[in-house]
Amino acid sequence: MSDEIRIGLEVAAASAAELGVRLDEAKSAGYEFVASPLTNAALRQATQTVSAPTFGLPENRAFALDQVVLDRVDWADSVVGRHAAWADLSDAQTRIAAEMVLQREATWAMHLGVPATILMLPTELSRVPNVARYVNNLLRSPSYTQLWIQAPMTTTIRDETEGVASCDEDASWECWNLLRTLCGHNARVLLALELTADLPDEGHLQRWFAEPLVALVFAKDIWLRNAKGFPVLGKCHQATVRRMLKRQPQVIVRAGTHPGAKLEHYQQYVRHLARTQPPPNACEAFAVGYQDYLQAPLQPLMDNLESATYQVFEQDPVKYAQYEKAVYHALLDRVPAGSDVVTTVMVVGAGRGPLVTRSLAAADKAQRAVRVYAVEKNPNAYVTLQRMKQTQWQDRVTVIWSDMREWDAPIKADILVSELLGSFGDNELSPECLDGAQRFLKPDGISIPSSYTAYVAPLSSSKLYTEVAAFGQEARFETPYVVLFNAVHELTAPQPTWSFHHPLRDADTGDLIGNAKNVFTLAQSATIHGIAGYFDTVLYKDVTLSIHPATFSEGMFSWFPIYFPFKTPIYAPAGSKIETHFWRLTDCKKTWYEWSSIVTTSDASPESADSSSNAGSRTRLVGATPIHNVGGVSSWIGL
Amino acid sequence: MSDEIRIGLEVAAASAAELGVRLDEAKSAGYEFVASPLTNAALRQATQTVSAPTFGLPENRAFALDQVVLDRVDWADSVVGRHAAWADLSDAQTRIAAEMVLQREATWAMHLGVPATILMLPTELSRVPNVARYVNNLLRSPSYTQLWIQAPMTTTIRDETEGVASCDEDASWECWNLLRTLCGHNARVLLALELTADLPDEGHLQRWFAEPLVALVFAKDIWLRNAKGFPVLGKCHQATVRRMLKRQPQVIVRAGTHPGAKLEHYQQYVRHLARTQPPPNACEAFAVGYQDYLQAPLQPLMDNLESATYQVFEQDPVKYAQYEKAVYHALLDRVPAGSDVVTTVMVVGAGRGPLVTRSLAAADKAQRAVRVYAVEKNPNAYVTLQRMKQTQWQDRVTVIWSDMREWDAPIKADILVSELLGSFGDNELSPECLDGAQRFLKPDGISIPSSYTAYVAPLSSSKLYTEVAAFGQEARFETPYVVLFNAVHELTAPQPTWSFHHPLRDADTGDLIGNAKNVFTLAQSATIHGIAGYFDTVLYKDVTLSIHPATFSEGMFSWFPIYFPFKTPIYAPAGSKIETHFWRLTDCKKTWYEWSSIVTTSDASPESADSSSNAGSRTRLVGATPIHNVGGVSSWIGL
Numbered sequence A, B: 001m002s003d004e005i006r007i008g009l010e011v012a013a014a015s016a017a018e019l020g021v022r023l024d025e026a027k028s029a030g031y032e033f034v035a036s037p038l039t040n041a042a043l044r045q046a047t048q049t050v051s052a053p054t055f056g057l058p059e060n061r062a063f064a065l066d067q068v069v070l071d072r073v074d075w076a077d078s079v080v081g082r083h084a085a086w087a088d089l090s091d092a093q094t095r096i097a098a099e100m101v102l103q104r105e106a107t108w109a110m111h112l113g114v115p116a117t118i119l120m121l122p123t124e125l126s127r128v129p130n131v132a133r134y135v136n137n138l139l140r141s142p143s144y145t146q147l148w149i150q151a152p153m154t155t156t157i158r159d160e161t162e163g164v165a166s167c168d169e170d171a172s173w174e175c176w177n178l179l180r181t182l183c184g185h186n187a188r189v190l191l192a193l194e195l196t197a198d199l200p201d202e203g204h205l206q207r208w209f210a211e212p213l214v215a216l217v218f219a220k221d222i223w224l225r226n227a228k229g230f231p232v233l234g235k236c237h238q239a240t241v242r243r244m245l246k247r248q249p250q251v252i253v254r255a256g257t258h259p260g261a262k263l264e265h266y267q268q269y270v271r272h273l274a275r276t277q278p279p280p281n282a283c284e285a286f287a288v289g290y291q292d293y294l295q296a297p298l299q300p301l302m303d304n305l306e307s308a309t310y311q312v313f314e315q316d317p318v319k320y321a322q323y324e325k326a327v328y329h330a331l332l333d334r335v336p337a338g339s340d341v342v343t344t345v346m347v348v349g350a351g352r353g354p355l356v357t358r359s360l361a362a363a364d365k366a367q368r369a370v371r372v373y374a375v376e377k378n379p380n381a382y383v384t385l386q387r388m389k390q391t392q393w394q395d396r397v398t399v400i401w402s403d404m405r406e407w408d409a410p411i412k413a414d415i416l417v418s419e420l421l422g423s424f425g426d427n428e429l430s431p432e433c434l435d436g437a438q439r440f441l442k443p444d445g446i447s448i449p450s451s452y453t454a455y456v457a458p459l460s461s462s463k464l465y466t467e468v469a470a471f472g473q474e475a476r477f478e479t480p481y482v483v484l485f486n487a488v489h490e491l492t493a494p495q496p497t498w499s500f501h502h503p504l505r506d507a508d509t510g511d512l513i514g515n516a517k518n519v520f521t522l523a524q525s526a527t528i529h530g531i532a533g534y535f536d537t538v539l540y541k542d543v544t545l546s547i548h549p550a551t552f553s554e555g556m557f558s559w560f561p562i563y564f565p566f567k568t569p570i571y572a573p574a575g576s577k578i579e580t581h582f583w584r585l586t587d588c589k590k591t592w593y594e595w596s597s598i599v600t601t602s603d604a605s606p607e608s609a610d611s612s613s614n615a616g617s618r619t620r621l622v623g624a625t626p627i628h629n630v631g632g633v634s635s636w637i638g639l
């Protein structure tokens, strides 16, 4: 995959003739394309002499031949066109002429079929609105030509009085964020990120990962020279590039200036980085194609899973091993060695039987006698269970076709084994099912899992948000999605919402209803597009499974995280507090989640705190989402 | 109108029998209804002994007869039911039982057909989310019974250590605002505002005016006693009540405690306030029925106005007088007294002719000879113009049926009179039309109006926002509306965006395109639902017309303000800056506006400002709307 990378060379051609030369050079140095201005100084001059254009919007004034740099359609495929940098949309004097120039360049590029044009993002907030209006308007017309917005990773603040320069990690991203918001989170606003000499710290860097990265631009001054005189990058830049390359952007190289280096060296170096990306591990290999792909969560209770789905489950290298270990330790703890007591193990929701097989293996290993029941409500899986009994388990196992909530068990179980867990722990209704199965667990019986916990964290991801928006239905914002995060910035460490413990202490509604408020503090400002959900589970004592990022069960691929979207992203300033509110609700037909988020700051309010007392700091609302999925109107899990 | 006020008496009945007595008392004291608890302490006790309810949501547990206070359907019409105040949705222990109680009370009230139930708003932010979730869910089911949320105007902060109490003007409104936001700006969330002893200052008071006020609750401790021993209100409370009564809320009275006062006295006093509201002035009389009613702006260029519309215009007591004065002074200035020069006055867009008549009157008064042309493109109005000429104006006037932009004028005008103005000044395309008419104005000629300016200010109005939302189409949020503001909080003084001067200096696109950024600072936090637009115009020298609130032409009713909505309200914390961005754009077929708003704070960032220099304060984005109506996609004015 990584070898398919498209690399372009930055050139500064001033005429069609020059572009031809540069393009030939670039191609023979191994580049796929060049990034070049579309027009030249002649256009700039012509524009300055013309006063404001005549009535009607600019589109109707044509370029003169000597004003364009790219003029051949057969070159168009190999050129990404840079918009005139001098066309300033912010200045009241030049604004109209500037818009005319940009508009003409854009339509000229579309006319030739150029794959993309690049517009520089201003790095002052006050200059963004006019650019946003222009961009927004341009993107209304469907076009093959993409618009890339080039933003530097960091900018430099120069202190004129002291003559020192410092690195600003915020300005560029804040401008990008404003642009995107003003453009209504339009999915056609794409990011060409410039790798600058100053790199941001990890937190600031991660923000860029949540953005729709289409290209990576290598600045001139990031190149070093190695012992042999070849251009290379420093350690940090290398690491950053490697991470970015996973997102498969196109690359634009600005060649460095040191003598000996040839054009092909840069290209070869970048390709070398791409080729030597560490190979994907088992998880990553499994993940290919799933990244940022939104799936509706399974409804294993209401629907019957297909054989292929079981097949995928069963390949997990971690989950079943852990279950076996859990059953093994439970047996050791429950029955003294050498005893001839027969332990009743009931696997409820047995699927095609892997937990049955593992329970038997655990018993063999523990040298404890067991009698296993396999209960499954899916009639198709039940067929497979019967075959398993016939061919493998024989008399040690009784297979039952029944909903565990209704099964009239002939005896009570010592150990109840189940795996009814979703990405958010309880979202496949494990609590409700086990609440129903508990009747036939002995009072001192063991449930495996013994507990599970759901976790949440606010996340930032233009990508996921626009994917949901693309469905074009409000209700789709009120649905959680199972999704492998890629272009996602997980803003803080997750926090637990609620846990379920089995056997349930006092099985009633109260135990099945959940309500959690979590408060997160953000170091940097961020736009929040929703909430990430994870779970972990204690199968038995210290035998656990987890998809919580910090405790992730290495190698396990049975569960992706879950994403609860927001209808409208909310902005959280640096230092603000983000509350997430979650409710797990249930009636006799369904279970569902409602969620919302509130952003507050605490304001020191110096005026009010003057004389005395407790009025010191006060919580101020910055923003709030509506409560999503009220009454389960848009998404629910059938009971 | 004001005598139709419905007044209720607060009672604290604990049983059905007692409610009967209280209701009789209230009715014979002249009240229309009582506000009473729906259930009593017996229910509370029963709830406390029951542990959490059984599986499934609470609805199915019925009240016992002795737990309800209201049990007769024939009383239902005369009772507004208070929800159990002890049912605490915030406390993890009681939450489920509390929700059961509220839910049962609500369905019981609906069952009986009670007009409304009242739920108290918590006054701590942290308690709001659970209430919001409950409310939101309840309002999903259509019902005749309204839900009123009772919020106090101010709350009291007690400083335990010093034993002093101070008035908090923010907490209640912030909680209300959060509730409303969490409920997705649901139009069924209605406000019962409690008039407290401490009144907020004007700014804080005004915020409440933008809210969907359904009832006004008089607190116990606001009543004074006049010389004759009757209960009365103090000056400030009186003034506040009078302002609130314009919104026609229902009233609930909590009787004061001083001896002599009888129940009927309170009722009589409130009715007295309502009856002695100052009578509506001409403007207000005209306004009845228009308040907060959204009208699409006229398109007088593309469409032809109806005779009835002209009829309404022509009744304006101010506009025509000012035009006459303007023409009068222009004639005096242009032609020396006694001269027999004939001045050519052209009324372009003459409608049914009032400005022609006024121009002639001005000439008579000024004793200057004039020759008047009346140009009108509406063929129907042209018929009326011909009759006016025949019956009144005779040879002094030539009437022309033509679009002024195309008319081939036989001579050039000295004075061009027009009234093509909209609520936002240029929004009925006065600039474009006069740009076309300018050809036949002498180089030193006078245009009346000589200029006009558009003004904007951020506004807060749940009412207007929900009106737009009720259309159920995204595009309706990208359309400006002409609307007489009532439940609107104009947050700050308006600022000018752009002006047009006639004759246009250099008539080209540049002159017709507008771009304005305005920055407003808010003293209090607010939720902004859109932007208010106004205009003023200089007809000639100091003869002006204005709908700008500060310079409003008293008595004029030709124009209501204009409202540019936001798709999603944005929250602006106290002290933040609100930028509004406006663009006036035009192509050869249409003119349109685009708008957006950005909220920023400047953050002192103490960490970065430590050692030295300019990095002191920094602008931080708090939120931004998307740019509305990009490319005129949802609303435009046809050329």
Ligand SMILES: C[S@@+](CC[C@H](N)C(=O)[O-])C[C@H]1O[C@@H](n2cnc3c(N)ncnc32)[C@H](O)[C@@H]1O
Binding pocket: A300, A301, A304, A305, A310, A313, A314, A348, A349, A350, A351, A352, A353, A354, A355, A375, A376, A377, A378, A381, A402, A403, A404, A405, A418, A419, A420, A421, A433
């Ligand atoms: C996530 S799968 C796990 C299958 C298998 N134990 C495994 O680990 O590969 C859950 C299984 O439980 C079954 N199931 C869900 N709810 C059930 C219920 N109430 N009664 C019986 N089976 C149920 C589903 O049909 C499904 O086969």
Ligand SMILES: C[S@@+](CC[C@H](N)C(=O)[O-])C[C@H]1O[C@@H](n2cnc3c(N)ncnc32)[C@H](O)[C@@H]1O
Binding pocket: B300, B301, B304, B305, B310, B313, B314, B348, B349, B350, B351, B352, B353, B354, B355, B375, B376, B377, B378, B381, B402, B403, B404, B405, B418, B419, B420, B421, B433
């Ligand atoms: C707001 S009305 C004013 C009518 C009248 N002068 C008055 O003040 O009552 C504007 C009038 O201008 C006319 N009008 C608008 N654009 C015009 C154009 N381009 N040429 C001629 N008449 C126009 C409309 O038909 C309408 O009658």
